Amino acid sequence: ILPTVLVHGGAGHIRDDWVKCVKFGVKGAAQRGYKVLQKTGSVLDAVEQAVRVLEMDIHFNAGYGSVLTVDGDVEMDAAIMAGANLEGGCVTMARDITHPISLARRVMEKTNYRFLAGDGAMSLARNEGFEILPKGALVTKASQKLLQIFKTTNTDTLYNVTPGTVGAVAIDACGNVAAATSTGGLTGKLSGRIGDSPLLGAGTYADNKSGAVSATGHGESIMRYNLSSRVLALVQHKDYAIQQAAEQILKQMTKRFNQTGGLIAIDHRGQLGICFTTECMSWAYQQANELHCGVTVGEDEVEIVNETSE
């Protein structure tokens, strides 16, 4: 198995003037994750660090640059999971921290719980020494503009300008997989709305027996369809190739609910799945010294990079 780190920057439409930045972002995140995997040998470290890169990037709907609730606040969801022991950690209604994905990992590693919301999550963040930013520090001009559009126009317009949820999946040479997803959710959402991203089996799942998935798209549909679980069940029970499983399940979901989405996946054999029923989904992966990237259907740009440069 070739060690691989595969990331996505969300399914939907990507603003023409952002395509370059979005590609730069996902490529940098894949490279960062891959370097960490080479260095620490941990797929959990790899997906966490890859997602952290995107949480810092204003062009994605996670961490800094998250979209806003109807009250103008940032409230973030995240989950991380390791396929070797099925350990996972999840947070929702996380506020005023740059890296919800790292808080999800602390839930997993430092508590008896696996899913914490709001004040419970924030109290852990403080105990674990996370920097608590001043209220509003994660709010960007772009996210404020989106909220304004939400409040004054048909919300369908938003689809064309909303940045994307981020996620990562990784595999090491021994077949250990991990998955991570982080998001600000929906522009104009009610405070307390939970999407699919922090739900194991919906937006995020990892099991060494089948593979790892991180999803993006219409959260309510992905939750109802239990998207990640369904994809991995086809791999485990029907011996589907992961790409075939992803395409079948995503198409079924899109048809049934008339809602679109996308996902990235790595199966237990190290095969990759990249699939979306939206117009675009930004993704990138590094495998040995090859860095692949795409945004539109069928696109696959390849660069040769130094495998171990820091």
Next chain:
Amino acid sequence: ILPTVLVHGGAGHIRDDWVKCVKFGVKGAAQRGYKVLQKTGSVLDAVEQAVRVLEMDIHFNAGYGSVLTVDGDVEMDAAIMAGANLEGGCVTMARDITHPISLARRVMEKTNYRFLAGDGAMSLARNEGFEILPKGALVTKASQKLLQIFKTTNTDTLYNVTPGTVGAVAIDACGNVAAATSTGGLTGKLSGRIGDSPLLGAGTYADNKSGAVSATGHGESIMRYNLSSRVLALVQHKDYAIQQAAEQILKQMTKRFNQTGGLIAIDHRGQLGICFTTECMSWAYQQANELHCGVTVGEDEVEIVNETSE
């Protein structure tokens, strides 16, 4: 297919002096659900109304009688799902209402969201005319005593005295299934801890293609194992009988995580699954004029009841 309503009152140990009351409770809930199914023809109504009976009953950890957070408050989780259209609704951190299961249903029917937490959920409750009880109204002497035990002794002791999560599954003559689960969670939990009950695919799931499941037990393990999804995947992809699927998956989970649980299920053919790796799980179902009930392994008391009496 014989229309059936099957309920559980939680897996664990049941206090000797509570066994009678617990049996009375689950039997009453199954009967109530069955009557509603006969009357409205809706499996969603059936599971909602069955769970409402148990939420009102002090002998179960749901609604009135819920166990307390470390701060002494009641914070409840619930989910409801229909297998025909994969519609679902979920709430967490619900407070000061008797019937979180009905609030979960309103999330599904009255909002664009499918999972609401805390203030978001409570704001919906107010808008929907739910009676908001005074703070502390759901707290019982028994739950306060449990919290005291939690704070002063080894928490393992709690296992022997904790009331159980509640749930229901139902099927109609056409093969429509539904599932519902409601719980107060863990005694002494941190505010914001989310268990498996409100997570579709973990503690609750329904799909007419495979069946309906409501789980109970160690929430963090059920969440990580995606218990309901795994059981239904064996039915859908491997044509397992539901009882066999439930036993295999629960045993695997118990062995892998060294944590116990239980579940009730109805598959798409109307077969029932009742399974637990704990000492006890209270359950009951009505099918035509037979009312079945049990608490310990192998127990199956049968009564003949009037099929349509109100």
